Amino acid sequence: MSSSLPLYAILLRAIGPVTHKLMRMEQWRAASSTAGFVAPETLVNTGNMLAGFDGDATAARNAMEPVLRGFGLGENVAVIVRTPAQLRKLLKADPIAEAAAQRPSQTGVYFFAAAKPDFGWISDHDGPELIHVVADHLVVDFSQDVAQSGRLIRKIDKLCGLNTSRNWNTTRKLAERASQREKE
Structure with missing residues (x-):
């Protein structure tokens, strides 16, 4: 490239x-x-x-x-x-290292359309999921089947705005391939 x-x-x-x-x-x-x-x-x-x-x-x-x-x-x-740099920053932060290693398909990364989504509600989150903010993204350790976290997913959609999510494996693979392409 x-x-x-x-x-x-x-x-x-x-x-x-x-x-x-x-x-x-x-x-x-x-x-x-x-x-x-x-x-x-x-x-x-x-x-x-x-x-x-x-x-x-x-x-x-x-x-x-x-x-x-x-x-x-x-x-x-x-x-x-x-950008590839943004993806690498997420991976480097790795706020959920154990979950990412043991349950990567149950570890989600939320990417938002807004430059500065509102994360003020996170401190009141009382679910089993662990939530981390990394550079205006949410990294969520669902610690269970993601389908059982509908309440949290609806809350993210409602309070943070337009988003899409990828599991940790997908985020890692995108970052790795982007880094390879930058070297080509």
Whole structure:
């Protein structure tokens, strides 16, 4: 990847089996390339892309939104963009080292669209989940099946705003691949 062209992790919210009927990953890569994204690569699970883009993160998000709408995907399919450095910072902080090592699929990282989400409510959280703030992201040790934490997930959506989450393994794999691409 050219050092003059920024690399971004593009994370989609609300992607799943229903949206697969409208947009397959190979279609997303092709349309992204046409929209100016360089060497788009989808990774790990649906809704994760690494791509170069000539512009800042906001410009990358703004350029990706019409790509998604072109497939007929609604406004609920949102774009959240992070730099490889932001992903590495999350991993380096590793506030839940034991959980990340023992239960990575039950350890979630929440990425927010807002630059400064409101985390004021966290000190009052009384659930079994452990919550950590790392650079305007939430890292949550669910310590159980994530599906049993519906109350917390609804609270995060309501109080912190538009977001998408990835488990620790996915976040790690995205950061590692982004670092490899930056070296290429």
